[in-house]
Amino acid sequence: MRIVNTKKIENCVYRLARKAGTSLTPACRAAMENAAERETSPACKFALDTLLDNARLAEKEELPVCQDTGMACVLIRLGQQVALTGDLLEDAVNRGVRRAYADGYFRKSVCDPITRINTGDNTPAAIHLEIVAGDKIEITFLPKGFGSENMSRLYMLTPAKGTQGVVDCIVQTVKEAGSRPCPPVCIGVGLGGNFDGCAFLAKKALTREIGSHNPREDVRAIEEEALRRINELGIGCQGFGGNVTALNVACEIAPTHIAGLPVAVNVQCHCVRCEKEVL
Amino acid sequence: MKKLQLPLSKEEVKSLHAGDAVTLSGIIYTARDCAHKRLFSLLDTGMPLPFDLKDATIYYAGPCPAKPGKVSGSCGPTTSARMDSFAPRLFDLGLGCAVGKGEMCEEVRQALMRNTACYFAAVGGAGAIYGNAIQSSECVAFEDLLSEAVYRLEVRDFPAVVAMDCYGESVYKK
Numbered sequence: 001m002r003i004v005n006t007k008k009i010e011n012c013v014y015r016l017a018r019k020a021g022t023s024l025t026p027a028c029r030a031a032m033e034n035a036a037e038r039e040t041s042p043a044c045k046f047a048l049d050t051l052l053d054n055a056r057l058a059e060k061e062e063l064p065v066c067q068d069t070g071m072a073c074v075l076i077r078l079g080q081q082v083a084l085t086g087d088l089l090e091d092a093v094n095r096g097v098r099r100a101y102a103d104g105y106f107r108k109s110v111c112d113p114i115t116r117i118n119t120g121d122n123t124p125a126a127i128h129l130e131i132v133a134g135d136k137i138e139i140t141f142l143p144k145g146f147g148s149e150n151m152s153r154l155y156m157l158t159p160a161k162g163t164q165g166v167v168d169c170i171v172q173t174v175k176e177a178g179s180r181p182c183p184p185v186c187i188g189v190g191l192g193g194n195f196d197g198c199a200f201l202a203k204k205a206l207t208r209e210i211g212s213h214n215p216r217e218d219v220r221a222i223e224e225e226a227l228r229r230i231n232e233l234g235i236g237c238q239g240f241g242g243n244v245t246a247l248n249v250a251c252e253i254a255p256t257h258i259a260g261l262p263v264a265v266n267v268q269c270h271c272v273r274c275e276k277e278v279l
Numbered sequence: 280m281k282k283l284q285l286p287l288s289k290e291e292v293k294s295l296h297a298g299d300a301v302t303l304s305g306i307i308y309t310a311r312d313c314a315h316k317r318l319f320s321l322l323d324t325g326m327p328l329p330f331d332l333k334d335a336t337i338y339y340a341g342p343c344p345a346k347p348g349k350v351s352g353s354c355g356p357t358t359s360a361r362m363d364s365f366a367p368r369l370f371d372l373g374l375g376c377a378v379g380k381g382e383m384c385e386e387v388r389q390a391l392m393r394n395t396a397c398y399f400a401a402v403g404g405a406g407a408i409y410g411n412a413i414q415s416s417e418c419v420a421f422e423d424l425l426s427e428a429v430y431r432l433e434v435r436d437f438p439a440v441v442a443m444d445c446y447g448e449s450v451y452k453k
Contacts, residue, residue: 009346043440043450046300047402050438054405058353065408067343067353067426105352107343107426116313118425147358147403179381180358184333184401234452238403239381240440241452271404 002135005085006092008279013074013096016141016275019071021106022062024055027210028272035184035244044242066271069106070143072097072125075207081135096125128200137279140207148269151177154199157261163222164220166191166263170226173265179239182269186210187249190264192256201267205250207274214251286334286375288393295441297448303437307336311357313427315365328427329420332373334368339379341426351413353406356380371395378439382451392447400442412437
């Protein structure tokens with residue numbers, strides 16, 4: 001048994017949040033540079049170059065890359081050989097978020113859904129806990145903006161729709177979103193599971209590095225086919241009409257019910273900020 | 280790249296065409312979801328607005344707090360489509376320009392034509408660049424809304440693209 005005080009988790013969440021808010025992932029930066037090189041539309045090229053300048057400026061001056069510093073998604077994979085001591089895990093995570101958003105001068109974007117009164121400190125975080133083998137704690141921090149989150153969709157397909165139906169859903173979601181989610185987008189796809197589990201798979205897919213592929217050949221084929229078709233839509237960076245509409249499609253799967261084929265499409269803007277650490 | 284000084288005259292608006300790259304300098308007011316709701320409550324009850332709409336520019340944005348020594352935090356545009364239901368009435372009341380990101384609806388297109396007004400798209404996600412282009416920032420209404428309050432910003436050389444012009448043309452593919 002390994003004993004870990006949740007203060008360690010709080011500090012880790014703090015570090016990850018501070019770093020994530022002010023920098024794109026290296027894979028995202030590389031994908032944007034690549035997009036700027038192959039984009040043929042002058043308006044999209046202008047927007048992509050502006051965004052790369054912005055990323056450099058943000059990192060240099062430690063400024064939020066985007067003012068939407070997001071809802072804090074915290075994915076924790078907790079080894080079952082770990083015994084936690086100290087404050088409640090949830091409280092520790094929220095304290096890490098609260099401190100990071102205050103010290104980083106990040107925007108506080110969380111509010112009551114009915115009164116719309118802001119909680120004032122960007123908590124609560126959306127915490128996902130998985131118990132896994134081992135004695136390590138893996139923490140992933142994904143600040144998720146809502147311009148793109150708003151464009152996400154969940155489809156409960158019938159099994160008859162098959163993989164073609166799955167790809168159609170992904171492409172349709174991006175098409176309907178158009179210019180609104182800040183393309184070029186990254187798409188996280190959940191396939192299978194149940195209603196709620198499917199949405200989580202899609203979120204988890206967004207934490208995968210851009211350019212990585214699902215190890216299963218048939219899933220990878222869905223990722224590649226969807227990406228190809230999305231980039232034929234002609235939406236382009238900011239919706240200005242270009243040939244780079246998506247940077248990546250990542251799909252995660254789980255077994256589902258014999259009657260169903262759930263597909264969750266989680267849309268992420270081009271500003272991919274995601275930090276991980278293993279304790 | 281056209282350098283525009285706000286407020287724009289109707290003649291200047293007429294010289295703009297969808298797809299033109301511009302920079303914006305001058306006074307703009309931030310307002311997003313909650314602020315628009317409050318502005319409409321004021322209008323519906325016959326109360327004065329916190330700023331003069333005539334030829335004004337509204338920026339759909341909610342900034343990050345300013346770091347010490349900075350005028351503003353990061354302040355890029357938010358998705359304009361969420362203001363689709365508010366924008367036509369404001370243009371009819373004299374609003375000159377709106378700045379945001381992404382396409383706006385048919386009713387907005389009609390309002391821009393009817394009022395010789397213009398909608399600009401700033402580059403969504405370039406928050407740090409826009410924050411640094413702000414020369415002064417003052418909260419003029421709804422301070423309790425935090426980042427969603429109305430801020431009067433003086434900006435210099437905001438990069439933008441004419442997204443929808445006064446002729447009904449749009450940079451977005453239909």
